Structure formats: C-alpha cells, structure tokens
Amino acid sequence: xxxxxxxxxxxxxxxxxxxxxxxxxxxxxxxxxxxxxxxxxxxxxxxxxxxxxxxxxxxxxxxxxxxxxxxxxxxxxxxxxxxxxxxxxxxxxxxxxxxxxxxxxxxxxxxxxxxxxxxxxxxxxxxxxxxxxxxxxxxxxxxxxxxxxxxxxxxxxxxxxxxxxxxxxxxxxxxxxxxxxxxxxxxxxxxxxxxxxxxxxxxxxxxxxxxxxxxxxxxxxxxxxxxxxxxxxxxxxxxxxxxxxxxxxxxxxxxxxxxxxxxxxxxxxxxxxxxxxxxxxxxxxxxxxxxxxxxxxxxxxxxxxxxxxxxxxxxxxxxxxxxxx
Amino acid sequence: xxxxxxxxxxxxxxxxxxxxxxxxxxxxxxxxxxxxxxxxxxxxxxxxxxxxxxxxxxxxxxxxxxxxxxxxxxxxxxxxxxxxxxxxxxxxxxxxxxxxxxxxxxxxxxxxxxxxxxxxxxxxxxxxxxxxxxxxxxxxxxxxxxxxxxxxxxxxxxxxxxxxxxxxxxxxxxxxxxxxxxxxxxxxxxxxxxxxxxxxxxxxxxxxxxxxxxxxxxxxxxxxxxxxxxxxxxxxxxxxxxxxxxxxxxxxxxxxxxxxxxxxxxxxxxxxxxxxxxxxxxxxxxxxxxxxxxxxxxxxxxxxxxxxxxxxxxxxxxxxxxxxxxxxxxxxxxxxxxxxxxxxxxxxxxxxxxxxxxxxxxxxxxxxxxxxxxxxxxxxxxxxxxxxxxxxxxxxxxxxxxxxxxxxxxxxxxxxxxxxxxxxxxxxxxxxxxxxxxxxxxxxxxxxxxx
Numbered sequence: 001x002x003x004x005x006x007x008x009x010x011x012x013x014x015x016x017x018x019x020x021x022x023x024x025x026x027x028x029x030x031x032x033x034x035x036x037x038x039x040x041x042x043x044x045x046x047x048x049x050x051x052x053x054x055x056x057x058x059x060x061x062x063x064x065x066x067x068x069x070x071x072x073x074x075x076x077x078x079x080x081x082x083x084x085x086x087x088x089x090x091x092x093x094x095x096x097x098x099x100x101x102x103x104x105x106x107x108x109x110x111x112x113x114x115x116x117x118x119x120x121x122x123x124x125x126x127x128x129x130x131x132x133x134x135x136x137x138x139x140x141x142x143x144x145x146x147x148x149x150x151x152x153x154x155x156x157x158x159x160x161x162x163x164x165x166x167x168x169x170x171x172x173x174x175x176x177x178x179x180x181x182x183x184x185x186x187x188x189x190x191x192x193x194x195x196x197x198x199x200x201x202x203x204x205x206x207x208x209x210x211x212x213x214x215x216x217x218x219x220x221x222x223x224x225x226x227x228x229x230x231x232x233x234x235x236x237x238x239x240x241x242x243x244x245x246x247x248x249x250x251x252x253x254x255x256x257x258x259x260x261x262x263x264x265x266x267x268x269x270x271x272x273x274x275x276x277x278x279x280x281x282x283x284x285x286x287x288x289x290x291x292x293x294x295x296x297x298x299x300x301x302x303x304x305x306x307x308x309x310x311x312x313x314x315x316x317x318x319x320x321x322x323x324x325x
Numbered sequence: 326x327x328x329x330x331x332x333x334x335x336x337x338x339x340x341x342x343x344x345x346x347x348x349x350x351x352x353x354x355x356x357x358x359x360x361x362x363x364x365x366x367x368x369x370x371x372x373x374x375x376x377x378x379x380x381x382x383x384x385x386x387x388x389x390x391x392x393x394x395x396x397x398x399x400x401x402x403x404x405x406x407x408x409x410x411x412x413x414x415x416x417x418x419x420x421x422x423x424x425x426x427x428x429x430x431x432x433x434x435x436x437x438x439x440x441x442x443x444x445x446x447x448x449x450x451x452x453x454x455x456x457x458x459x460x461x462x463x464x465x466x467x468x469x470x471x472x473x474x475x476x477x478x479x480x481x482x483x484x485x486x487x488x489x490x491x492x493x494x495x496x497x498x499x500x501x502x503x504x505x506x507x508x509x510x511x512x513x514x515x516x517x518x519x520x521x522x523x524x525x526x527x528x529x530x531x532x533x534x535x536x537x538x539x540x541x542x543x544x545x546x547x548x549x550x551x552x553x554x555x556x557x558x559x560x561x562x563x564x565x566x567x568x569x570x571x572x573x574x575x576x577x578x579x580x581x582x583x584x585x586x587x588x589x590x591x592x593x594x595x596x597x598x599x600x601x602x603x604x605x606x607x608x609x610x611x612x613x614x615x616x617x618x619x620x621x622x623x624x625x626x627x628x629x630x631x632x633x634x635x636x637x638x639x640x641x642x643x644x645x646x647x648x649x650x651x652x653x654x655x656x657x658x659x660x661x662x663x664x665x666x667x668x669x670x671x672x673x674x675x676x677x678x679x680x681x682x683x684x685x686x687x688x689x690x691x692x693x694x695x696x697x698x699x700x701x702x703x704x705x706x707x708x709x710x711x712x713x714x715x716x717x718x719x720x721x722x723x724x725x726x727x728x729x730x731x732x733x734x735x736x737x738x739x740x741x742x743x744x745x746x747x748x749x750x751x752x753x754x755x756x757x758x759x760x761x762x763x764x765x766x767x768x769x770x771x772x773x774x775x776x
Contacts, residue, residue, distance in 0.1 A: 105645060106649065106650045106651050106654065107645065107649035107650070125651065127651040127652060127653040128532060128534045128652065128653060129533075129534065129605030129651055129653070130605075130652075132604045133650075133651045133652075136604065148533060148653065149535065150532065150534065185533065211529070211530040212525045212526045212527070212530055212538065213527030213528075213530050214530055216527045217528070217530035218530060218531065
C-alpha cells in the first residue's frame with residue numbers, strides 16, 4: 001500500500017484514475033487524445049465487423065481472459081467477439097459469487113491468473129475497485145468491464161462513440177441521463193467521459209437515486225423533472241431500472257417510475273429533431289422505455305451494440321497492438 | 326518499607342508525566358514489587374537501590390487501551406493473547422480490554438475466566454475482558470452479565486454490532502448498572518449503513534462505493550443518550566467518528582449524563598480520501614469508516630476540550646484471508662497498538678494537545694471509563710505499571726517488524742517520533758526496545774506465524 005501520508009489529499013479528487021495506456025480502469029482522467037485515437041480505430045474495426053470475413057491477425061498469439069465474477073451475457077459476448085475478431089485466443093473464466101465464499105481471496109485469483117501469462121484480463125466484478133486490485137497484482141493489462149456501482153468505461157466509450165456518430169462533435173451538447181445514478185456504473189463512466197469531451201451532463205432521477213455530494217464529486221448536475229429538459233436535450237440516455245431497488249425504497253413501484261421518468265412516445269415527440277435515445281441494455285420494455293420508443297426511429301440501441309464490439313476491438317488493439325513481439 | 330522482603334526499584338532521572346496527579350516534571354519513581362511506593366524529588370534514590378536510568382525519558386503510567394480485539398478464542402490465526410500482549414507491551418500498553426466478538430463470543434463466565442487466566446499465564450500485559458451484552462452477540466437476549474462480571478468482565482459490549490433493539494439496550498443498561506459496569510456501544514443504525522463500506526459523501530460517490538452516512542452513527546448515539554437519560558446507568562461510546570456524534574455527547578455530558586467516549590488514532594489522522602489515494606486498499610477500510618476532514622478536525626478539538634475521555638485503538642488484526650480482497654469484500658478494521666503512542670505524540674507535535682493531555686488520554690482517561698482506581702496513575706499503592714518513552718526517537722512504521730500477528734495498518738511508511746523504550750508490568754520489564762524481556766514470562770518468538 002502506498003503510504004497515504006505521501007499523497008496530496010487535494011490531488012486525489014482530480015487525479016487520472018484511468019490507468020491508460022497500460023490499462024483501462026476508469027473514464028476518470030482519460031484524455032481527449034486517447035478517446036479520439038480509440039474512436040478512429042473503432043471506425044476501422046466496425047468495417048471489419050461488417051465484412052464477410054471478420055477476422056484480423058493483429059492479436060494473433062495473444063491471450064485474453066474474460067474474468068466475470070458477475071453474470072453477464074451481452075458484455076461478455078461483446079468482449080469475446082472483439083477478442084476473436086482481433087485474432088486473439090479468448091478464454092472465459094466465470095466465477096460467480098465472491099472468491100471469498102470459496103475460501104480463496106481475490107489476491108489468490110489474481111496470482112492464479114497471472115501464472116497463466118495472459119496479455120489482457122477483462123474483468124467484471126460486483127465490487128467497486130476490484131479492477132484496481134487486479135491491475136496492481138497482474139503483469140498484464142486490465143480492462144474494467146464493470147465494477148460494482150463504480151464504473152463501466154467501455155460502455156461509456158461505446159456510448160460516446162455512438163453519440164458522436166449521430167450528433168457530431170459532443171462539445172457543448174446536452175446529454176440527459178435518466179435513472180438510478182447512484183447505483184449506475186454506466187452513468188458514472190459516462191459522466192466522466194462526456195465531461196472530458198465537452199458535453200453537458202444532466203442527470204434526472206428521484207433524489208433517492210442520486211449519490212451523496214453528487215455535484216461536488218462528479219462533473220454533472222441533477223434535475224428531478226424529465227419534462228423540463230426534454231426540449232433541450234441532444235441525447236437522452238435511459239438507464240435500466242432494477243426492480244430490487246424497490247425493496248430499498250428508492251422508488252415505490254414500476255408504474256409510478258414509468259410515469260415520472262419513463263421515455264414514452266409523448267416525451268420522445270417533444271425532443272429536438274436531431275436528438276437520439278440511448279439505452280445500455282438490457283431494456284425493461286414499458287418501464288424506463290416504452291416499446292414504441294425502443295423500436296422507434298430515435299433509438300440507437302442496436303447501434304450501441306454494434307459499436308460496442310468495434311470499440312472493444314479498438315481497446316484491445318491500442319492496449320496490446322503496439323507491444324507485440 | 327525496608328521490612329518488605331522485595332527490593333525497591335527506583336526509576337531515576339526521568340521526566341514524570343502523571344496527569345491524574347497533575348505532575349509534569351523531573352521526578353524519581355520508587356517501586357516495590359508490583360506496586361508504586363512513591364514519587365520523589367530527583368536525586369533521592371539510595372545508593373544501594375536497584376536503579377533504572379530514565380535520563381532523557383518520559384516516565385508515565387502504563388498505557389491503557391480499552392478497545393482491542395485479540396481474536397482469542399477462535400481466530401488465533403489473526404492474533405491471540407500472546408501476540409496481542411506482545412504488541413501491547415511494545416506499544417507501551419500495560420492494560421487492554423478485549424472486545425467479545427470472538428468465536429465463541431465472550432458471552433459467559435467460562436470464556437471470561439479462560440481469557441483472564443491466559444492473561445496471567447502470559448504475563449506481558451493485563452488483558453481484561455469486555456463481555457457481550459447479548460447472547461452470541463445476536464442482539465436478542467441478555468448474555469450472562471452477572472456471572473461474567475463475577476468472573477472479571479469489566480464492561481459489556483456487542484462491539485462490531487450495534488444493539489439495534491432499543492428495548493434490549495434499556496434492559497442491559499439497567500442490569501449492568503446494578504453490577505457497576507459500563508456498556509460500551511458500537512453505534513450504528515444498520516438501516517442507514519447497510520451495504521456501505523466507507524463514509525457516504527463526495528469521496529464514496531467518486532469512488533463508486535456504497536456509503537455509510539454520518540447519521541448512521543449519530544442517530545444511534547442520539548437514541549442511546551435518550552435511553553440513558555430515561556433509565557440511568559453508565560454508557561461509553563466506542564470509536565466516535567463524526568462531528569455530529571461528538572456534539573451530541575458533549576451536550577449530554579454538559580447536562581450531566583453519565584457517558585464517556587473514545588476516539589481511535591486512525592480517525593484522528595486519516596480521511597475518507599485515503600480510500601481513493603490508496604486505490605481501494607483494504608487497509609483503509611474500517612467501521613466506523615474514515616470521515617472527511619471536518620470530522621477529523623472536530624475530533625481533534627474534542628480531545629483538546631475534554632469532550633473525549635480516551636484514545637483507544639480498536640486494534641483489529643486481520644490476516645490476508647480477510648484483507649487480500651477487493652475493498653467491499655474485505656473485513657473492516659486495522660491494527661493500532663504499536664502505532665497509538667507515536668500517533669498520539671504526533672498530535673502533540675502538531676499542536677493539537679499538550680503532552681500531558683496526550684498521556685492522560687492513554688492512561689487516567691481510559692482508566693476512569695472503566696472505573697479503575699488501581700492504575701492509570703503513579704499514586705502510592707497503585708500497580709507498578711509504567712512506560713518509559715523516548716520522545717526523540719524517530720522511526721518508520723513497518724508492520725513486518727511489529728509484534729502483532731497481523732500487518733493491516735494504514736500507517737505503513739509513516740515517520741513517527743517517540744516510542745516506548747521500556748514497559749513495566751507490576752514492576753517487571755515486559756518490553757525493552759531492541760532487546761527481549763528477561764524477567765518476564767518467556768516469549769515464544771516475536772512472530773510465531775509468518776505472514
């Protein structure tokens with residue numbers, strides 16, 4: 001452990017936590033240059049995905065392990081496809097439940113993985129900070145594929161990529177994020193990244209879903225009413241609402257949430273002509289997003305999925321591509 | 326005294342600090358056997374006496390830590406009474422109070438007796454026991470308070486857990502007051518803190534971790550002070566960490582309630598930013614959690630103005646099995662016995678408190694919380710428990726050199742000034758810096774278990 005006395009306390013809130021270019025742990029501190037480099041590469045990779053033969057030799061002979069401590073289908077498949085299309089050997093390692101429950105520590109898991117000499121570890125974990133823990137103990141690169149309620153940087157990157165493909169330069173654009181901001185790693189990563197790219201981020205949610213010290217901690221603002229903002233948004237990002245949050249009294253029930261914060265056709269019709277609607281998936285049809293909107297012309301949800309693979313190929317390329325032997 | 330078969334010992338040339346007697350000047354200390362005989366003006370020791378030269382040293386009552394976890398019985402791989410006692414002696418502590426959250430819990434007389442007997446056998450530190458308030462720490466029914474008190478339990482606590490049932494707390498308070506024992510409370514409302522692993526605020530939001538808000542502590546303190554006011558008894562609030570909690574305690578004492586409180590060294594030096602600074606290192610995880618600077622400032626002011634009666638470490642050893650995890654899966658707690666004095670003296674260097682007050686918070690302050698009148702001072706007839714401190718030694722915290730079986734300190738690498746050079750328990754040297762004790766119980770290696 002670094003002696004905490006030796007670090008400037010004031011610097012801790014504005015330090016680069018991204019880990020880039022060795023790792024991708026966070027969008028906090030990721031530079032515009034790095035993001036632009038990723039987007040350029042992602043555009044190329046997307047073309048590869050649309051070809052009949054979808055494989056590049058770039059990462060041939062390299063090993064990527066997808067370590068998923070939390071269940072995930074789409075993110076894991078996206079990473080798996082990305083790795084395979086880059087030519088890497090991709091292994092999936094599922095460890096549901098915490099390693100602690102099996103008597104093994106995360107430190108043990110890290111040492112086990114490291115002994116297999118991977119080139120890249122993609123980690124999804126239920127606990128915030130777990131990717132940092134692994135990055136400190138592994139000799140390879142680490143990509144955070146979602147850690148607890150903390151961050152999901154590849155999702156934010158593919159969101160920003162999708163946004164810029166649809167509405168152009170994000171500088172000065174207004175992005176409204178609707179949902180459980182307090183428990184959303186997608187929101188947290190997006191807030192950092194969109195801020196870096198010059199966009200204004202306004203989060204809409206009941207106060208129960210806004211974390212403590214929100215506007216001091218993160219470069220975004222909070223507004224409790226979606227209708228007030230709908231006419232000025234360049235993009236609206238709907239977050240999946242988790243029903244288990246009802247048990248914690250973060251909201252009373254689905255219907256009420258849907259009425260106050262759902263994206264329905266009436267609201268969608270009031271958006272500016274160019275505005276798009278995003279969702280990281282999987283969607284709760286009829287809760288945070290109405291089926292007619294999810295399938296409508298403004299929704300770019302499937303573009304996000306396609307771009308996700310391309311962007312993850314770009315990440316693999318930039319993290320590993322330059323260091324091949 | 327000359328008819329006493331035991332030879333007198335004199336500690337000469339030192340600077341005695343005995344806050345309970347208001348002494349803070351060069352004096353010699355005369356001991357006989359396990360007791361203090363008297364303090365003398367310097368230069369009066371008889372030539373034939375057995376002399377301990379304390380030139381350049383502070384001579385103080387042996388330090389008292391009323392909140393430690395020695396993990397025995399049941400979790401000896403983290404610490405046991407031997408390694409805990411060794412760490413205590415090395416930290417200048419001659420008396421500690423162990424919390425009952427062991428396995429099995431200290432909720433009956435047999436466990437109290439076992440630990441008291443072990444303490445005597447080891448003989449490096451007077452290890453006292455705080456019994457459980459509730460059977461099995463389940464928070465449902467009273468543990469055997471009376472039998473445990475008879476076996477030597479000095480207080481009762483469900484530490485690690487709050488007493489969520491206010492009715493149970495009321496009964497425990499009433500029952501314990503008949504036994505003249507305080508309750509030591511870990512104040513936390515699970516409804517507010519559940520799932521949290523650090524202080525809830527700007528930093529937890531930035532770090533993406535679930536938080537434990539200030540009111541998670543202060544609301545319980547408020548509740549329990551009202552219960553104390555209604556039913557009487559004696560309360561001690563463990564490890565106060567919030568400005569609001571301290572304000573409530575100060576007000577309660579001002580209106581005459583019989584309540585005391587302690588604060589830990591880590592809550593006086595670290596803030597919640599340490600979690601981010603250390604990149605989620607588990608050694609910055611404890612309960613109550615590290616708080617923002619304004620709480621640290623408030624606690625420091627509380628030391629100075631007398632609102633806080635004791636510094637206690639909440640020494641909570643954990644092995645890698647509990648700590649080599651990501652932040653939220655790791656156990657709460659850090660060690661503290663070997664860094665407590667150095668950190669408390671750092672408060673003196675930083676102008677927060679006087680040196681006399683620093684010693685008070687580690688001796689007579691905690692003694693008064695428990696109600697001891699045989700220790701915490703150097704008055705005639707008291708236990709000859711003393712610590713000789715070299716206030717000028719500069720050292721760097723390196724847990725691998727420590728006596729505790731665990732190494733989970735957040736202060737690794739800190740430069741501290743001042744450390745014990747000799748600890749005497751009932752007149753016997755149980756610790757000497759850079760040497761092993763000679764006339765105490767045998768030490769079975771300084772670190773029996775490799776980490």
